[in-house]
Amino acid sequence: MEHLAHLSRQIKASLIIGLLVSNGLLIGAYWLSATMFGLDAWVILALLILLTIVLSLVVAAILGRLFMQPAKALWQVILHVSPSEHGVAAPNIESLKIGRELVANLASQVYGLANVVAESNKKSEPTEQDYGFAATNLPLPLFVLDAAETIQFANTAAAVYVGQPIAELQGKNIYMVLDMAFPSESTLDTWLKNVKTNNATASESWERVRLNVIDNHPTRLFDLAAYYNKDNPNHQETMLVLFDHTKQYSQDDQAISFIALSVHELRTPLTLLRGYIEAFEEELTGQLSPQMNDFMQKMSATAQQLTAFVNNILNVARVDDDQLELRLQEEDWSQIIDSAVANLSLRAKVRGISLQSQVAPDLPKVGVDRLSIHEVINNLVDNAIKYSGSSTSILIDAHLSKEGLVETTVQDKGVGIGADIMPNLFTKFYRDHRNRAQIGGTGLGLYLSKAIVTAHGGNIWVRSKPNEGSTFGFTVKPYSQLAEELKNGDNKDIVRGAHGWIKNHSLYRR
Amino acid sequence: MDNQPGQTIQPDNPQAVKKVLCIEDEHFIGELYDRALSNAGYKMTLAVDGAEGLKLAQTDEFDIILLDLMVPTITGIEILRALRDPAQTPHLKAKIIITTNLEQREDVRADIEKQADGYVVKAELTPHELVGVLLKLA
Numbered sequence: 001m002e003h004l005a006h007l008s009r010q011i012k013a014s015l016i017i018g019l020l021v022s023n024g025l026l027i028g029a030y031w032l033s034a035t036m037f038g039l040d041a042w043v044i045l046a047l048l049i050l051l052t053i054v055l056s057l058v059v060a061a062i063l064g065r066l067f068m069q070p071a072k073a074l075w076q077v078i079l080h081v082s083p084s085e086h087g088v089a090a091p092n093i094e095s096l097k098i099g100r101e102l103v104a105n106l107a108s109q110v111y112g113l114a115n116v117v118a119e120s121n122k123k124s125e126p127t128e129q130d131y132g133f134a135a136t137n138l139p140l141p142l143f144v145l146d147a148a149e150t151i152q153f154a155n156t157a158a159a160v161y162v163g164q165p166i167a168e169l170q171g172k173n174i175y176m177v178l179d180m181a182f183p184s185e186s187t188l189d190t191w192l193k194n195v196k197t198n199n200a201t202a203s204e205s206w207e208r209v210r211l212n213v214i215d216n217h218p219t220r221l222f223d224l225a226a227y228y229n230k231d232n233p234n235h236q237e238t239m240l241v242l243f244d245h246t247k248q249y250s251q252d253d254q255a256i257s258f259i260a261l262s263v264h265e266l267r268t269p270l271t272l273l274r275g276y277i278e279a280f281e282e283e284l285t286g287q288l289s290p291q292m293n294d295f296m297q298k299m300s301a302t303a304q305q306l307t308a309f310v311n312n313i314l315n316v317a318r319v320d321d322d323q324l325e326l327r328l329q330e331e332d333w334s335q336i337i338d339s340a341v342a343n344l345s346l347r348a349k350v351r352g353i354s355l356q357s358q359v360a361p362d363l364p365k366v367g368v369d370r371l372s373i374h375e376v377i378n379n380l381v382d383n384a385i386k387y388s389g390s391s392t393s394i395l396i397d398a399h400l401s402k403e404g405l406v407e408t409t410v411q412d413k414g415v416g417i418g419a420d421i422m423p424n425l426f427t428k429f430y431r432d433h434r435n436r437a438q439i440g441g442t443g444l445g446l447y448l449s450k451a452i453v454t455a456h457g458g459n460i461w462v463r464s465k466p467n468e469g470s471t472f473g474f475t476v477k478p479y480s481q482l483a484e485e486l487k488n489g490d491n492k493d494i495v496r497g498a499h500g501w502i503k504n505h506s507l508y509r510r
Numbered sequence: 511m512d513n514q515p516g517q518t519i520q521p522d523n524p525q526a527v528k529k530v531l532c533i534e535d536e537h538f539i540g541e542l543y544d545r546a547l548s549n550a551g552y553k554m555t556l557a558v559d560g561a562e563g564l565k566l567a568q569t570d571e572f573d574i575i576l577l578d579l580m581v582p583t584i585t586g587i588e589i590l591r592a593l594r595d596p597a598q599t600p601h602l603k604a605k606i607i608i609t610t611n612l613e614q615r616e617d618v619r620a621d622i623e624k625q626a627d628g629y630v631v632k633a634e635l636t637p638h639e640l641v642g643v644l645l646k647l648a
Contacts, residue, residue: 267611267633
């Protein structure tokens, strides 16, 4: 406040001096013109008016400039510390004619405030030390690798995860530390090779990676995220972060293991039953009464149906656990239809139903997993058999769709499906309606069929009217189209057959 | 499978009787396979124990080995590895077909795919249909 009063006094003094000087000049001019030169009164008046105007302008300019000095200096001070202005010099406060003390005081306050702001900004901008602290204490295992995939940095969580001190990890090849098993052909190794050739930066993630540990450490299962940047400083090209899901994935695996074990236990007696039935059929051909022959066929068909059901259980578990893996290979669709019809005809026959198939000539080769697509046809035909009612024929038709896909329909003339039921048909455990009391089924077949067809890149649909029958249809892609889409899938090991595989060539899809 | 029960199957060259080693601990399955293979002109030897099966396989007298994975003493996977390891089995002419009802873990399956010549789920095939697979192998 004292500085403000001082400034006020300086302004007043400047004004008084200014007024005194200008008035003195006017009086002097009057005296000179009246007494020395004896000018006429009108001329004196005109001269004085002119002089007043000139003096007013001069005094106003001088005082205005003087009074603006403190404001201008303060403005310069503020701009000088402003982060948005660059190159504004600090004012020379010492050269101020008035308000020097006030401006000096206020400038010191502004500089002080600016320092506080700068300090606080400085704290919010992390330093390298901050980054190091964060990386070291990140509660997820983190590895940073150089171009040779040698560990440059491993954090505390990484050391704990692999059970080795940080100092021992640094300098080791990552694959010596992490012996990883990936669920598909896409591995960290293959990905890195690819991105190092083709990319400047890239990122990727994998689920259900298994860490094969040495000694007595329990197996660990985790998701892995990787980031690659060719231009990272200090040759730190690749970052790996592990997200442990051992508990969750182990539980899933146990569930699958239980189902797999149950399936094994069911399959062994089924193998025997089918073997014995076949032996009886072979030995007793022509010796049985027509009824016993019919019973034998029904027994065989039932064993086949049970085998198919056991596969459904296993595959539904795989679908639910995202473990259904297809091997898509080039196949002749008419052969697949013929083979499926041959396998299913006994089941249809014992129900008094004939299976008819028609396959359009010149269909392109398709890209399918033979085993899985057989299950789709099995399920659709089984369904048609179940819901045929008094109808005695089922038609399987394969043709090229308008979209250039191979479309197959399974048509029955049975009980049909109400419109209200349709939306739920492909839902798990959804059992129709159409005669629940008399017709068995688990509601797994259509759910599984949809999953398999979708995994093939196709579509499944149904068209039906109550009491007129149903038509289920699905599409698969021509192999040429699929091979183009999957040209990176270059596995050339295996061909999977309807009941197994022999070595050859295939594509993968999950 | 293309062949139907009751149909007589003969190997391509009936003069050379093909020898099959079946490593399978379930006697009933062994019995059924023996019947079907004999009817088709093969000569089958059954080993119900892993160690015995490996020993027989390493004699290199067989053309085809049917290998179950869940067998006692030495598992089918271990037998497969031993048969594909030149240090343990210097020469093996036989084709190895895994015959199992067990569903494999991904890593085990990958291991099998590298080393075996074929893989069948026993419940999916009748003995007669298995013979059809063996005929295609040749």
